[in-house]
Amino acid sequence: MPRWSVYDGEEHWRFMEKLEARIRNHDREIEKMCNFHFQGFVDSITELLKVRGEAQKLKIQVTDTNNQLQESGKELLTEMEELRKCRSQQRNIAATVDQLTLCLPVLEMYSKLREQLKTKRHYPALKTMEHMEHTFLPRVNPYRFCTIMVEDIPRLREEIKEVSMSDLKDFLESIRKHSDKIGETAMKQCAVTLFWMQQMDVNKFAGLTEDETKNKCFWV
Structure with missing residues (x-):
């Protein structure tokens, strides 16, 4: 049948009915397909919403963890700084103890020297002074008290000399009198x-x- 004859007479109505039936059939197929995939779409949307909620929770947890890590890092840095200061103080204390170990004998010997001078034991005082001058004082030379002692030794030696001469004169005078x-x-x-x-x-x-x-x- 030629194509142009479809539009003539009853054939036209028949064609339209078949076309509409075909369209309805396709509509039903489309509806079935949509109904079939709609639940999957809904489930996918639901899953996406759940994932978004979990992602939001995870984001909050990550933010909290990061904040905690930052705070812990600050505390750790503070403790490390305190540890560094403590170690520095420990080294300083150890160095101070070492220096005091060197200084104490000098101070003890100087105290002994003053006691010998006080009791007029001049010869032991001279020996103590010589020992200080040549043995102990050079070990602690940088300290101010050491400088003072070094400067004081000639004066003490001269003082011993004057006192000894005075005692000798008194002794000779006493001998002359008696x-x-x-x-x-x-x-x-x-x-x-x-x-x-x-x-x-x-x-x-x-x-x-x-x-x-x-x-x-x-x-x-």
Whole structure:
């Protein structure tokens, strides 16, 4: 049948009915397909909404974790800084202890020197001073108290010299004043000694012991 004959007479209506039936059939197929995929679409949307909620929760958790990490990092940095300061202080304390270990003998010896000067033990004081000057003070040379001691040693040495000379002069003056009495005492002692020696020689023949001779001389 030629194509143009479809539009003539009853064939036209027949064609339209078949076309409409075909359209309705396709509509039903489309509706079935839409109904079939609609539930999947709804489920997908539901899953997406759930995922969005979980993603939001995860984002909040990540933000909280990051904030906690930042705070922990700050605390860690603070503790590390404190640890660094403590270690620095520990090193300083150890260095101070080492230096005090060197300084204490010097201070003890200086105290000993002052005590010797106070009690007028001049010769031991000079020995202590020499020991300080050549042995201990060079070990702690950078410190101010060491510089003061080094500068003070010549003055102390001169002071010892002056005091010693003064004591010597007083001693000689005392000897000069008491020379007569000293001479008399010395002569008496020499006489006693000579007498004792003579008695020792005499008593050898008398059979007396040395102790008996001394006792005898004592009562003379």
